[in-house]
Amino acid sequence: MATETINKGEFIIEHIGEVIDDALYEKRLWDMKYGGVQNFYICEIRKDFTIDATFKGNMACFLNHGCDPNCVLEKWQVDGETRVGVFASHTIEMGDPLTYDYRQTTR
Template identity: 30%
Template sequence: MVIEYVGQIVRQVIADMREQRYEEEGIGSSYLFRVDQDTIIDATKCGNLARFINHSCNPNCYAKIITVNSQKKIVIYSRQQISVDEEITYDYKFPIEDTKIPCLCGADSCRGSLN
């Protein structure tokens, strides 16, 4: 285990409203991570360092949803040994959409987009 992704637990409808508000407020990035169909963790304003972990098409970590005391949590685990000064990354696995988000990970196996 590397770190838990923490923030406010909100429903999808609240996450949609917040995402729109963040855009209107000029907040360049929002940190919304889907736990399941109805639950989102919003780390935009009250998260930890996990929200700053970048995407890679060839990551050294992966995200896993676990249940602790009947509460779902997102935990980042390492796939391999990680060296000091090595960037921690995982695959965001965004859903496929028509509008592509360019990937800048630089991996040899880069897919070219996050979705």
């Protein structure tokens, strides 16, 4: 939920967590799903680059899916390391939920 007005294009938060490959992603998803874990926070950025914030993460993992989202994920490089940020796709008013399209591929 936005705690203040956020302008279009403004950086909101970095999406952090453990970066895992496809094989580990599939294993974890299977283990959690059939192990009774009901809440898991996995964000697939591209093939072999998935952020698992289930055990290590920040508030970004709580952003919900929206068919008309007000946020986008963008990749950038810091010292050769890929980072993922959440940015406002249009002005977001205080109190609005923060959403992005879970099917989106990052720019």
